[in-house]
Amino acid sequence: MQAQAVKSPSLPKSFKQTIPSAAYELEMTLVPGDDSKKMHAFYMSTTEVTWEAFDVFVFGLDGTDTDAKPATGKPADAVSRPSKPYIPPDRGFGHEGFAAICVSAKSAEEFCKWLSVKSGRGYRLATEDEWEYAARGGAETRYPWGDDAVRSREFAWTDANSEGTTHAARTKQPNGYGLYDMIGNAREWVEGRDGQPVLKGGGYRDGAESCTVSARWPFEKTWQATDPQIPKSKWWLSDGSFIGLRIVCEAVGTAVVPAGDPLAPMKQAPGQPKPGEETPTAPAKPKETGK
Numbered sequence: 051m052q053a054q055a056v057k058s059p060s061l062p063k064s065f066k067q068t069i070p071s072a073a074y075e076l077e078m079t080l081v082p083g084d085d086s087k088k089m090h091a092f093y094m095s096t097t098e099v100t101w102e103a104f105d106v107f108v109f110g111l112d113g114t115d116t117d118a119k120p121a122t123g124k125p126a127d128a129v130s131r132p133s134k135p136y137i138p139p140d141r142g143f144g145h146e147g148f149a150a151i152c153v154s155a156k157s158a159e160e161f162c163k164w165l166s167v168k169s170g171r172g173y174r175l176a177t178e179d180e181w182e183y184a185a186r187g188g189a190e191t192r193y194p195w196g197d198d199a200v201r202s203r204e205f206a207w208t209d210a211n212s213e214g215t216t217h218a219a220r221t222k223q224p225n226g227y228g229l230y231d232m233i234g235n236a237r238e239w240v241e242g243r244d245g246q247p248v249l250k251g252g253g254y255r256d257g258a259e260s261c262t263v264s265a266r267w268p269f270e271k272t273w274q275a276t277d278p279q280i281p282k283s284k285w286w287l288s289d290g291s292f293i294g295l296r297i298v299c300e301a302v303g304t305a306v307v308p309a310g311d312p313l314a315p316m317k318q319a320p321g322q323p324k325p326g327e328e329t330p331t332a333p334a335k336p337k338e339t340g341k
Contacts, residue, residue, distance in 0.1 A: 061091060061301055064228075070112035070168045074102040078299055079228050081184045093299040094176065094184050097149070097219035097230045098238060099161070101140060104150035107161050108132050112168060129164045132157050132285035141291045147218040149236040149294040155247035155269070157285045158239040158295040165297070174241075176298045178266070181240045181250050185233070185263045187226025192262045194225035194232055202258035206234030212254035216291075233261045236294030242266070253292030 066075035076095055083091035106112050110131060139152040153161075162173040176184065187194045195201045202208055205225070207217045216235050224230045233251055242248035248268050252261030277288040287293055 064096070065093070067165070067169055067171070067299075069103045069106055069165075072102060072106050072111065076103050080301065081180075081227055081229075084183070087183065089180070089183050091301040092176075092180060093301055094180075094227075094229060095296050095298075096224075096228065098236050098294045098296050099150050100147055100219060101145045101150050102147075103165075104153070104161065107164050108134070129167055130160050131164070132160070133283060135286055136279075137288075139286060141215075143215045143291070144218060149216055149219065149231070151216060151236055151292065151294050152287050152290045153239070153293055153295055154283070154285055154287050154290075155239050158247075161295065162297055172300050173297050174299075175247075176240045176296065178240050178243050178248060178250065180298065181238070181296075182263050184227060184229060185225065185251065187224075187229065187232075189226060192264070194263065195223075199258035199261075202233070202261070206231070206252075206258060206261065207254045208234045208252065208258040208261060209255050210258055214255065216254050216294075233263075234258070237267060237292055238294055238296045242268070249293060255292050 061080055064077055064079045066077050068075050076099070077097070078093040079096045081092055081094050083089050108131065135152070139150075140148065141151065143151070158175060162175060165171075165173045185194055189196075191197045193199065193202070193205075195205050203211050205223050207222065212234070219235075220230050222231065222234075225232055231251075234256070235254055236251075237249035237253045237256075238251045239247055240250050246268070248266050250266055252258075252265060273287040273290040273293065274282045275289050277283055277286075
């Protein structure tokens with residue numbers, strides 16, 4: 051059964067976020083709002099965040115930008131970055147076009163802060179409610195494709211077809227909103243309903259039956275079991291090869307929109323003319339007459 055989503059005619063269906071110092075753009079897809087569900091419109095990354103974007107953040111390939119400042123007023127280089135991984139975090143699964151994995155909740159959150167500073171937009175992790183709404187793609191079913199797992203091979207990489215590894219993004223069918231791998235491939239960090247980070251969507255080693263839209267996985271210490279560091283890394287999950295991230299960007303109201311941004315029209319300042327309209331002129335003041 052399809053839910054009736056509120057159309058957002060003034061919002062572009064997607065936009066591409068340039069990643070600093072990389073010949074790569076992260077595509078963001080519009081998830082339309084639905085007043086009946088008290089859900090606002092927002093943008094979500096079309097795929098899980100891939101290594102092309104995450105590498106720039108991890109290895110500081112963007113250089114130092116001391117001029118840009120986040121909403122906190124702190125310089126951009128005050129944004130925390132992960133420690134360098136001591137083993138290849140991609141686990142040999144694949145790099146270009148593959149989901150960044152072994153990522154802790156802190157790494158995911160700091161990536162959002164970093165990209166917000168660099169882009170001038172407001173990026174963050176989805177809330178659990180936002181993620182479930184987006185994952186259903188306009189449907190009212192247990193999975194994006196229906197109420198049973200029979201068609202999972204068409205949409206998801208799970209233990210039934212993954213052969214024990216993640217796969218390149220966009221190699222399965224998208225959901226109704228055009229989002230790929232919302233189920234399977236890599237679990238994704240969100241802000242849980244209790245305010246704590248939680249994983250959604252399931253991954254390549256999970257059974258399709260357990261990867262319903264409502265399924266959730268709180269943090270487990272076993273995801274760092276083989277980390278030799280004391281204390282354990284707060285940035286990397288040594289045993290989390292099935293854990294990645296997906297990000298969202300506010301569509302209206304809170305995102306900081308840089309000049310020339312494709313989202314700029316919806317950030318129209320009160321009293322300012324819309325694109326194509328003439329600037330209103332103030333009425334002429336009456337001429338003063340001599341006494």
